[in-house]
Amino acid sequence: MHGTFRRSHGLRALLLFAAAAAPFVAGPYWVHVGALAWYYALLAASWALLAGYAGQFSFAHVAFAALGGYSSALLTLRFGLPVALSIPLTVILAMVLGALMGALVLRLSGPYLALFTLAIAEIFRLMLVAEEDVTRGSLGLQVPGLFSGGSDVPYYYLGLGLVVLALLAMNGLLATRVGLFLRAIREDEHAAQASGVNTTLHKIVVFVTTAGLAALAGTYYGHFVGILSPNMVIIPEMGLVVAMAVIGGIESLPGAVVGAAIVYGLSEILREYGEWRFVLLGLALIVVQRFAQNGLFPMVERYLDGRVAPPGKSRVDIENVPKMEGEYVKPS
Amino acid sequence: MTYFSLLSINGLVIGLIYALMAAGLTLVFSVLKVVNFGHGSLYMLGGYASYYAIGLLGVPPVAGVIVAMVALFLFGVVFERLVLAPIYSDKVERKDEYAIIVTFGLTILLTNLGLVVFGPFSKSPPAFLHGTFIAGPLILPYDRLIAAVIAVIILSGLAWFLARTSLGQALDAVSQSRDSAAVIGINPKRMYTIAFGLGSALAGGAGALVAPIFALSPNMGELPGVQAFIIIVLGGMGSVGGSIIGGILLGIVQGLGVGFLPDPNRALAYTQAFGALLLIIVLLVRPTGLFGRAHMRLE
Numbered sequence: 001m002h003g004t005f006r007r008s009h010g011l012r013a014l015l016l017f018a019a020a021a022a023p024f025v026a027g028p029y030w031v032h033v034g035a036l037a038w039y040y041a042l043l044a045a046s047w048a049l050l051a052g053y054a055g056q057f058s059f060a061h062v063a064f065a066a067l068g069g070y071s072s073a074l075l076t077l078r079f080g081l082p083v084a085l086s087i088p089l090t091v092i093l094a095m096v097l098g099a100l101m102g103a104l105v106l107r108l109s110g111p112y113l114a115l116f117t118l119a120i121a122e123i124f125r126l127m128l129v130a131e132e133d134v135t136r137g138s139l140g141l142q143v144p145g146l147f148s149g150g151s152d153v154p155y156y157y158l159g160l161g162l163v164v165l166a167l168l169a170m171n172g173l174l175a176t177r178v179g180l181f182l183r184a185i186r187e188d189e190h191a192a193q194a195s196g197v198n199t200t201l202h203k204i205v206v207f208v209t210t211a212g213l214a215a216l217a218g219t220y221y222g223h224f225v226g227i228l229s230p231n232m233v234i235i236p237e238m239g240l241v242v243a244m245a246v247i248g249g250i251e252s253l254p255g256a257v258v259g260a261a262i263v264y265g266l267s268e269i270l271r272e273y274g275e276w277r278f279v280l281l282g283l284a285l286i287v288v289q290r291f292a293q294n295g296l297f298p299m300v301e302r303y304l305d306g307r308v309a310p311p312g313k314s315r316v317d318i319e320n321v322p323k324m325e326g327e328y329v330k331p332s
Numbered sequence: 333m334t335y336f337s338l339l340s341i342n343g344l345v346i347g348l349i350y351a352l353m354a355a356g357l358t359l360v361f362s363v364l365k366v367v368n369f370g371h372g373s374l375y376m377l378g379g380y381a382s383y384y385a386i387g388l389l390g391v392p393p394v395a396g397v398i399v400a401m402v403a404l405f406l407f408g409v410v411f412e413r414l415v416l417a418p419i420y421s422d423k424v425e426r427k428d429e430y431a432i433i434v435t436f437g438l439t440i441l442l443t444n445l446g447l448v449v450f451g452p453f454s455k456s457p458p459a460f461l462h463g464t465f466i467a468g469p470l471i472l473p474y475d476r477l478i479a480a481v482i483a484v485i486i487l488s489g490l491a492w493f494l495a496r497t498s499l500g501q502a503l504d505a506v507s508q509s510r511d512s513a514a515v516i517g518i519n520p521k522r523m524y525t526i527a528f529g530l531g532s533a534l535a536g537g538a539g540a541l542v543a544p545i546f547a548l549s550p551n552m553g554e555l556p557g558v559q560a561f562i563i564i565v566l567g568g569m570g571s572v573g574g575s576i577i578g579g580i581l582l583g584i585v586q587g588l589g590v591g592f593l594p595d596p597n598r599a600l601a602y603t604q605a606f607g608a609l610l611l612i613i614v615l616l617v618r619p620t621g622l623f624g625r626a627h628m629r630l631e
Contacts, residue, residue: 057429108615110428111367115561116615119608122558126605186426235554239440246433275447282441289433290415293424 008301012254019160019261023153032152033268034261035224038159039065041260042166042217044244045253049170050210051242052250053179055186056203057110059238060101060117063124064094064211066232068218070128070135073143073228083146087219091212098211102204109189121233128230140229143222155224162220163257166213170253173209182206236278243285249295258297338471339587345476347583348483349538353556354563354575355490356534362507362570363527366416366431370438371535372557376550377442378404378536379543380450383457393460393544397482400540401533408532411438412525420521439557446550454547479541486537487576490530494572503527507570555604562611567621574623582607 023031047061068090075086101120108116128135135141147154173179181202184192193199222228231237240263248259263281270277292299357371368374381403382396391399415434419427461474494500505513506523514520539553546552563582567574586603614621 051429055426055429057432104616108619111361111432112615112619114369114432115367115565116612118558118561119611119615122608123605123612126602126608130602130605236440236443239436242433242436243440275444278440278444279448282437282439282444285437285440286415286434289430289437290418293430 007304011301011304015254015258016164020157023156028152030268031156033265035152035156035159036221037261037264038156038163039217039221039224040241040244040264041163041257042159042220043214043241044248044256044260045163045166045170046210046213046217047241048245048248048250048253048256049174050206052245052252052256053174053186054182054203054206055109056105056206057114058117058207058210059114059235060121060124061210061214061241062238063121063233064098064214065218065221066124066128066228066230067097068094068215069143069222069228069232070141070218071215072219073141073222074134076144077141083144083223087216090219091215094215095208095212098207098209099204101211102207105207106200106203118235121235121238125230125233128233135230138230140227143226143228145226146223152224155220159220159224162216166216167253167257170209170213174253178202178205240281243281245295247284247288247296249297249299251294252298252301255295255297259295336588340584341470341472342476343584343587344580345472345480345583346587347580348480348487349541349579350556350559350563350583351576351579352483352486352541353535353538354560354567354579355487355572356531356538357560358564358567358570358572358575359490359503359534360528360531361564362572363503364416364419364431364524365427366419366435367561367569368435368528368531369432369557370435370442371531371560372553372555373439373442373446374404374408374532374535374553375539375542375556376446376548376553377407378539379548379552380446380455380539381536382540382543383455383548386457393458394478394482396457396543397537397540401537404536405529405533407536408529409525411532412528416524416528417521420524439553443550443553450548450550452550454549456547457543459544473545475544479545482541483538486534490534490572491576499526558604559607562607565611565614565621568623569621571621571623574621577623578621 019034022034026034043061043065047058050061051057071090071093072083072086075081075089076083081089101117105113105116129137131137132139146158174182181192181197181199184195184197185199185202189199218232221232241260244260244263245256246259247263248257249255267277267281270280288295353371353375356374357368360366360368360371378400382393382400385391385399385403386393386396389399415438416431418424419430424430459475460478463474465472465474465477494504502513502518503523503526505516505518506520506527510520513523538556542552542556559582563578564575566582567576567578586607
């Protein structure tokens, strides 16, 4: 497999080239849109690692992004730290809190985990609203920018650079044994544990990694947009990230990035249609999940490489197969 | 004293409506093992179904509740058949995540469809009955009184249905063990459809009951949706009785909480956070909830 050229690799290179060349042809408005799309791309890709690879369906991902945005902003505004210091400190803080959350939710899975993280995100949002003295509540917190001059082009390339680096780092992590262990935990935590995988450690590792990346995305967003509000944490915002990752490919990190770019781009192109865009988004989310669970990008890649899913595999019509064993119960 | 008894009576009424909604959510969870993240939007849909039944078809307000429940039952059946059914086959690898994603997608779809079709401005259907019920220190608008009475009737009907009818017991059997139920001749797939339809009908009924009390708006389901999650975790996921008690409890506690907290701005934000905090603590300390049944235990 190694060394041979795959057309899917060509597609990835082409997409990267297109992303890098876009500001030369696009106007300032679309550069701005693109720079915002990188924020969502970072969130969607790191959420795909958390939910798609490790099977930890968290609704608190946007809360970590908001934590990143607010923390970096407050460190620069209140304590006068330079951004070169506030951003690393923020990411470390988020990783510590990510470890804490990972440790808290070790025993929770599936819908329980989703409800738990949803509650965490709600509490964090309500704190941002209520503690007006610190966060300025719903009025929004003004954040200093990173680059002088009014152009969004530097932000665009910073965002793109962050996305590429995050993808390389996450794929690097997944290429090691950690990636294998994470998938093992997703498929069957108890079996993984029985086979000698340190599930506790690896679950915490994935929460730490993704919390750090979400916070990084949040700092980028804050310093780029220049204003933060508790609306970063509302449920529809998380819905957007989930939809991007699922539509692009929840088990494919580049797929999640492509999903984010397409969903965000489309939502801008179709702006005149108002709420219909989100009707379409909800419908697309359901339809993709119903008919193409691995998302659209892996499907395109597979098509380009001429690999079609072997017929019959996991497509067994269970209704017509006599059931041999009893209900499968995970040992508790 | 009067003020607090008034608050607790109001809390009780709202609690009953929450209980109705939570009972639907927990019924779906116990039979399908699916947390319906779209439950709040079904509640919204029920409110509008009743509004349009009253406004366009001219049915009396109380019958609007029935229309809403029937409409939502049908909607639930169709959604379950079209979208949720693959969970029971081997086509879906990770069922929990699949269910969360599609029901969450349903929320995005319905809430925004509501904004487009029903409009962002709030609408109010006519009252069940105008006027106010006064008995000594108790003052309760008839709307709330009637909503509470109907909620009690529906909840009692549900309890009777689950315990006394063969269909109800079949649902319970599937909730305990799908395969054992299949062995004794119950078709689990049919039970899944019925349970999801009933769950949707209960959400729709709650929405229709609330409609005259609070106005309708497309995102009216968001907060009660979260409340329903808190209630079913508090009452024990899968326990219909627990969800009823949990609902009333949460309604009263929140009703009273408003009376106790100073600084209204901050208090309002933190009353909501209080419920979320309760959910976190229950999940960590006692994941089976107050009235959880052993077979629903966290895996």
